[in-house]
Amino acid sequence: MIRPVRHIAAMTPYALAELNAPIGKRLVSLSQNESLQPPSPLAIAAAADALASAQLYPDPDWTALRIALGTTHDIAPSDILCGNGSMELIASLTLAFANPQNAVLAPANAYPFFKTAAQLAQARFDTAPEKHGQVSVDALLAAVRADTRIVFVANPGNPTGTRISRPELLRLREGLRADIMLVIDEAYGEFADHLDEPMFDLVKRGDVVVLRTFSKAYGLAGMRVGWGVFPAQIAEHVRKVMNPNNISVAGQAAASAALKDHAYMRATCLRTATERDRFISDLRAAGFDVADSFTNFALIRFGNADAAKCADNALRAEGVFLRAQGGAGLPDCLRVTIGDPDDMNLTAALLKRWKEGENT
Structure with missing residues (x-):
């Protein structure tokens, strides 16, 4: 057997x-x-046009998509990694930075794939209690152990739908050790952007990653296009465990075009x-x-x-x-x-x- x-x-x-x-x-x-x-009609048309070159492998560096994302969010394209949905990025981060001697921490009612990613890396998965479906920064900090290496927070949260403010996320980051990575999963970030509390600037610290996706607000769930902003020293190792041809030609074209139809x-x-x-x-x-x-x-x-x-x-x-x-x-x-x-x-x-x- x-x-x-x-x-x-x-x-x-x-x-x-x-x-x-x-x-x-x-x-x-x-x-x-x-x-x-x-999706936007522009995205649909771009995906259809891209099929004419489907005999070719997709751009492994997502060049056009990174440039479009950088322009849209005022981010250096070199700081962006794109994944086959944000799930690939979550899994790759965990595989690259956690192992059986480490722990991954998340709120108790967090996105279940955080646990799956920890299991893939054979890391212990710890949780911190939430208060009425609301992430508690104090509970997360209290749950940190000597072997904690990654803290995942979805904001807004899935499945709770609640969110925590930028000041609270800053308090969380300041309360964590320097050797702990904070990953902020903003899969639903566009639905809260009107609150004007962007988090991309935290990546400059070197210990924060911010993830987003085209699956929700852009209506491209079937195209599987996720992305994130990464410190260079983290991105270098994450790319080692990612599929080098992870997003299809049509997916990259559709996502790039969708950004033009804000x-x-x-x-x-x-x-x-x-x-x-x-x-x-x-x-x-x-x-x-x-x-x-x-x-x-x-x-x-x-x-x-x-x-x-x-x-x-x-x-x-x-x-x-x-x-x-x-x-x-x-x-x-x-x-x-x-x-x-x-x-x-x-x-x-x-x-x-x-x-x-x-x-x-």
């Missing part, structure tokens, strides 16, 4: 969304935090936020516990894990799929992606009907 290495055999596969609607029901997928709008991206964020806030208000009026969100999703808290499971089953029976959050330490919660208004109205109506049935 051919056996895998021990640490891989011990891992649980990363949980993917279940999307099998009952026979006769239309699938309403609100489980993967995809954009409620397609108005379209901002309109997508505004439309999403408007629909999100309307949906949250609707559910709150019906007695549901829904946190404020700075993302393209909302987190619904139920009384307990059984209630969340029951509500989830009721929705799935009608073809509506949200995302259970047991893997993020929130078994009493369901996360709902903000989608088409008609789908959000349907979801709210089904949840209200379920709640009424529970109370009769």
